[in-house]
Amino acid sequence: MASLQDQLLKAGLTTKQKARQANSDKRKKNKQKRSGAQVEASMQEKVKQDIAKQKEQKLAKDAALNAEKQEQLAAKELHQRILQILAHHQVKDIDGEVEYNYTFGTKVKKLLVNELTQKALVNGRLSICGLDDVTYVVTKETADKLATLDETVVLLSNDKVEESVDEDDPYAAYQIPDDLMW
Structure with missing residues (x-):
């Protein structure tokens, strides 16, 4: 087929x-x-x-x-x-009439404190910390602990350091006091 x-x-x-x-x-x-x-x-x-x-x-x-x-x-x-x-x-009962100036970010702020608190801040026994635009006054130990967590929280922490006076310094007799207000 x-x-x-x-x-x-x-x-x-x-x-x-x-x-x-x-x-x-x-x-x-x-x-x-x-x-x-x-x-x-x-x-x-x-x-x-x-x-x-x-x-x-x-x-x-x-x-x-x-x-x-x-x-x-x-x-x-x-x-x-x-x-x-x-x-x-936070340290409480620090309100007073003495102005203490410090920097918070880029601004200079005032804190009205009593004389005892002001001396403690100058000598470094107290520190100023800030978080969320709120200021806190705390002890030096607390500020050191906070600095280990976040350094930006501690705004002011003075260290009392004995400065050696240079013998050749013509202004040695005119020391600047620690409690000078600015």
Whole structure:
């Protein structure tokens, strides 16, 4: 039995050129199908790799966000701890008529204190700390502890240091008093 193609050629409904073209197209389609199966497998592999890469990126992003949240939580916890120390160890009953000037950030501020507190601030027994635009007067030990947590909290902490007087200094006889007001 002859193929359909042969029958069509005998009947004169097609030509040899069209028959060859049809065979060529058929072979190309079969070849594409065979190679297409391999292409699909490589495409699937590529898709799997892309999904794995996206998962890794998402995990890295999540880890970064988690680390940032942990840092924010630690900073908030430190802030609350410093605030608690300041509130608990704040020296009370320091109000008076003597002005004591200190710097808070970029501003010079005044604190009205009594004479005993003013002498203690000058001698370094008391220190001034500030947090959230609030000023606290605390002991030197408390200020030292706060400085280990955050140095920016301590605004003023005087150290009583005996200065050696230079013998050649022409102004040696004119010492500046510690309680000089400015």
